[in-house]
Amino acid sequence: MSTKLPGSSLQQASADGRFHRQDSAFRDVIKNGSRFEPERGRYHLIVADACPWAHRVLLVRHLKKMDTVPDLLPVTVVDSFLGPEGWCVGSRQVDCPFVPGTGNHIPGHEDKMFLREFYLAADPSYEKRPTVPVIWDNKLGTIVNNESSEIIRFLDTAFDEFLPEDVRGITYYPEDLRAQIDDFHSWVYPHINNGVYRAGFATTSEAYEEAVFPLFEALERADKLIGDKPYVFDDRLTEADIRLYTTIVRFDPVYHGHFKCNIQQIRGGRYPHLHRWLRTLYWTVPGFKETTNFASIKAHYYGSHKQINPTSIVPVGPIPPIEPLDN
Numbered sequence: 001m002s003t004k005l006p007g008s009s010l011q012q013a014s015a016d017g018r019f020h021r022q023d024s025a026f027r028d029v030i031k032n033g034s035r036f037e038p039e040r041g042r043y044h045l046i047v048a049d050a051c052p053w054a055h056r057v058l059l060v061r062h063l064k065k066m067d068t069v070p071d072l073l074p075v076t077v078v079d080s081f082l083g084p085e086g087w088c089v090g091s092r093q094v095d096c097p098f099v100p101g102t103g104n105h106i107p108g109h110e111d112k113m114f115l116r117e118f119y120l121a122a123d124p125s126y127e128k129r130p131t132v133p134v135i136w137d138n139k140l141g142t143i144v145n146n147e148s149s150e151i152i153r154f155l156d157t158a159f160d161e162f163l164p165e166d167v168r169g170i171t172y173y174p175e176d177l178r179a180q181i182d183d184f185h186s187w188v189y190p191h192i193n194n195g196v197y198r199a200g201f202a203t204t205s206e207a208y209e210e211a212v213f214p215l216f217e218a219l220e221r222a223d224k225l226i227g228d229k230p231y232v233f234d235d236r237l238t239e240a241d242i243r244l245y246t247t248i249v250r251f252d253p254v255y256h257g258h259f260k261c262n263i264q265q266i267r268g269g270r271y272p273h274l275h276r277w278l279r280t281l282y283w284t285v286p287g288f289k290e291t292t293n294f295a296s297i298k299a300h301y302y303g304s305h306k307q308i309n310p311t312s313i314v315p316v317g318p319i320p321p322i323e324p325l326d327n
């Protein structure tokens, strides 16, 4: 076996050293009366277990028990390695640490090897980076949506008629909390969710510091806001928890080292409320542990971003990746 490691086209920063996330191109919605009617056997979800944005969607799918209804929204998981050709849906062996996905079982498309082939089938002129998550429509042969913040909103209600009774009508974006949830996202997204990427993909110290200091201020703010409550908004689990969780659970295992977000860890005592909230979700709320794949998360970031970690060596720590609840 060759010892040569695959290269990466993951130079994500622009000329000024700052990371700018691209806008998502597909923004349709599954709903009654639209081009994308709620139906069984029609839609597929494509995710990477490593990806915090895709993880939001996996969580909502699990919390709404969509995984218990056959053919409602089957999941294809890409390999953890993101290489020069983008995400691979076909399970391919590469010469670096990686965790294989599920392989591609989307009927009629089993020969597709890379995610970009789905993007090009949906839009032959697509020129941006093909990203996960994706909702693929097998009836019209197109992508419904590739923006996680929108996907989790419509999955909240889109398939309710097919779901077990106890989850019908459950929403993670309730009317009476919308203004507060929107306000929460207005600082959590730029400084925490995207903040870790802005720090990690920066190619100048200036751009890195511009992201890393506000990130830690925002973690402090989140810790204070959560306080002794079980969830961000008292005893109500909302998309605020979902969207914050997928970044915080990756923090100590990956962002602290790989993305140089190393002023503090989440563990260790500086963020006692945030740390307890994180462990409560992971250890006690069904869906959080089941959708969190630490092996894939670590293999993806450390293995794929050769511009940051040229050896692709995956550090063994922290051990354990998340601490027990009663620590």
Ligand SMILES: N[C@@H](CCC(=O)N[C@@H](CS)C(=O)NCC(=O)O)C(=O)O
Pocket (backbone or CB within 6 Å): 024, 048, 050, 051, 052, 053, 054, 082, 086, 087, 129, 130, 131, 132, 133, 146, 147, 148, 149
């Ligand atoms: N705005 C998108 C962002 C998705 C995104 O950036 N996904 C990353 C993985 S974490 C991706 O697929 N990157 C592929 C690439 O950069 O080539 C969303 O929230 O859905």
